[in-house]
Structures are given as C-alpha cells and as structure tokens.
Amino acid sequence: MSSFNLEKFLKTKAAGFVLPFIATILLFVIWELAVIILKIPPFNLPAPSSIASAMVNFAPQLLANSLRTLWTTMLGFILAVGVGVILGFLIGYSKLVYLTLYPLLVAFNTIPKAALVPLLAIWFGANAVPAVITAFLLAFFPIAVNVALGLDTVEPEMKDVLRSLGASQVETFQKVGWPHTLPYIFASLKIAASFAFIGAVISESVASNAGLGYLIVQATADFNVPLAFAALILLAVMGVILYSFFVYVEKKVIYWAR
C-alpha cells in the first residue's frame, strides 16, 4: 500500500474541495452526536437530522422563499453595478465630484442599513421593494470605491506613452483606463454580491412578505426552529454559490491580473 503524502496532497486542486467537504461532514456528525448525548431540546438547537426532515417537509416554502431572496438580491446587485461603476468613474475622473460627493458617500455608508428598512417599508410597503433597495444600498459603495481606486492607480507613464502619441482622453480611457480598472471592478463584484445578499436578507427579516429572512422570522415565531435552521443553511449555501460564481467569472475575464 503506497503511503499518503500530505504535503503533496495539499498542493493538488482536489484538496480545496475535499478538505472543507470532510470538515463539513464532521461538523454535522459532531453536531448530531452532541444534541443526542447532551439531550439538547430541539427548540434550542435542532439536530441535523431534524433540520433535514424540515427541509423535506417544507421544501415548497423553502424553494419559493429562496427564489425571492435570490431575485431581489440579483436585482439590487445589478442596479448597484450600474450606479457603482458610473459613480466610480465620476469620482475617479472629476476632482470636483470627488471632493463634493466622496465624504457624503462615506458618511452614508456608515449608517447601518438595517436601520433604514423600517423607513423603506413605510414608503414602499413590506414587500420586495425595500429588499431590492437595501441590497442596492449595501452593494453600490464598494463597487464605486474600487472603480475610483482603479482609475487612481494607472501608472502615469502608461498614460504618458499614449499621450505622447497624440491619443485623446477617450482613446486613453479605452485602451488603458478601462482595461486597467476591470480587475478592480471584478474584485469588488464578489464583495458587492455578498453585500447585496446580506442587504436583501436583513430587509426581509425586518419588514417583508417573502424571502428566506422573512421565513426565518416566521419560523422562529412559530417555534419551528428546525425550519429556521433549514432556511439558515440554505442562506449559507446560496451565499457560497454566489461568491464562487463571481470568483469564477473574475478568473475568466481578468486573465492578466495575478
């Protein structure tokens, strides 16, 4: 039997999948045993087995609410990308805009968005709208900042080479400014997507009529803690998939950034 070389295994691609997978399984096993051995009541900490049966029993509700969280997150995120990129370019290219808007944006960004949700609910009702808006509000700032930062870090000599050839500002932007900023945009996308997700769920848990956040609040109000946990686990899974998707896209598009 050949000996297993840990060092060698750690360098393989498979290690990145296998190790967390094993850790997750172990976590659930220990969890299940702890609940059984320590006789923890289900409304404090349900065992993974009861969470799994809740998932099966409430599958339609879990699915419907997951989809709601997903599309409100995505809509808020897409709006954030549009506004964030444009705002970032304005801040990066115009000193006037930078000096005027940036401090305001920073101040606004420090307000915990959860505090805004009740207000949004008064204006738009307890539905998908505050969720989309909260997702947007959390996500646009990191994008704008990264875009502005990207523009700031273009090497002056790179611009000089183009300028010395007689290139216009637009040409310099097309050939240098934009491609240079792309890695910064993509780096911010995975963060912004996660933030949008958090924003949507926060909004749902404060004032909404659907979504996984809403489901968790309803389930705990009914003392159906296994269902709440089921929703939580789904949230975690969705979050990981979302983040991983943008990591993958980033690798494909920004082939030159290491």
Place this chain on the structure above:
Amino acid sequence: MVQPSLDPTSTDSRSVDTLPLLEFDQVGLEYPFEGSMRRIIQEVNLSIKPGEFVSFVGPSGCGKTSILRMVSGLNPAPIGEIRYRGQRIRKPLNNVGIAFQNPVLLPWRNTLNNVMLPLEIVPPYKKDFGQKKAEYIRMAQDLLSTVRLQDFQKQYPWQLSGGMRQRASLCRALIHQPEILLLDEPFGALDAFTREEMWTMLQALWMRVKCVGILITHDLREAVFLSDRVYVMSPRPSTIIYEEVINLPRPRNLEMELSDEFNHYFSNIRRHIHHN
C-alpha cells in the same frame, strides 16, 4: 515621415539633411518652492540634426528627464522654446517614440499587440488599421526579431523578464517610424551585462529607422556607445557645461567599448561631471 534607412553598415553617422530638426532656444524650467521660484534648468541652447543620436548626462535631479518631457510635448517648455522644424512644441507631436525606465507594457495585451499599439493611435496608420493589419503585424514581427523576441510575440508581459519587456518597449517606440526617439534611462533597472546587450539591440533598432535619438542616462559608457554627441549638464540650476562629439564608426560593438579611443571619450566626459 522619415527617409528610408541608410545602409546600416555605413560608417558615416551623419545624415544628408543638415537643417536642424530640433532647436533648443534659451530653454528653462522653474517651479515655485517655499515662496520663491526655484530654477531647475536654465539657458539650454542647442540644435539636433535629423538622424543624430544625442545623450544628456549629469547628476540626479538636474532636470534631464524634464528636457525629455519638454521635447515630447507632454510638458512644453515654460521658458524659452523648443522648436521642431521651426515650430514651437506646445503639445505632443505624433511622430515621437518614447521609452521610460519602466517598460509599461499593457498587461492585458501580448507582446505583439503591445508593440502594435502606436499604429492604433497615430494617423495615418490608425485610419488604415483594418485593411493593413497583416502588414502591421509583419512590421511588428520584424522589429521583434531584431531584438530576438520573435518567439515571444504571443506571451504576456508577466511571462517576460525585465530585459525582454524593455526590448518590447523599444520596439513599440519605433514601430510608427517616428522622427524622434526619446529614451529616459531605459536600462536603469537592468543589470550591467543585460545593459550592454541592450545597447547593441537598441543600436540595431535605431539604425533601421535612423531618427533623432535623445537618451537620458546615468551611464557614461552607455552614452558614449550610443551617441554622436554627449551633453553634460551641471547640477541645478542646470545648463549644458560640456559637449563631446563621438567620432566612432557605426555600427559600434562591444570591442570598441574596450578601446583606448572609447576610454578617452569616457574620461573627458567624466571629468566634467560635477556633483551637487
């Protein structure tokens, strides 16, 4: 545009046309510093003929790079005038090629596309880019083989060494057949052996285009090897304090670098370098 290249094996480094291409007329530079104006450069007067290669040497901070930026039109001379064919340089001319110490290749383009960049910007190449692309690619490949990078045309900058990137940067500076080549300490970041190799490659590239060359360097041997004339600048406020005419035949090689004549030029120049 430049005349077709002269025979590269010719030993006559002077061109046929003797009207100056560039004239410096009482050129100066100053900026405000602690309430008063601090003069960096003053009263620089000289003229450069087509096809001449000149170097500026001198202590750090004496404004050599500023001279380059003034000629390129990136920062036009605030005092005095630099004239190109009699016209004052007020903004970038589009027949200039420039290479900095940092090669600044665009990391999202491979070597070939990096070299072709000026052809996408400079008229008349820009207009014909669609139709003449194949021809432009050949032009780029031609230059790349002069510096032995033809096998690396599909590679990206991160896959090249510093010396290779600088060679690509030099090709980029010459592909649009500029009339003026500006070099700001292009080999400063390279080790001494690579630098000597680069002199030969730069000479080969330049002799194909035979444009005006202006080199800023700390390396006096580099200046003597590459130039027809070397100008020594004083510490601030800088002006030209010495001019050495280099009468070595071209193409020059590393054997010449070891000769007595070469050392004679080197010593003359060295003796005139004063430090701050």
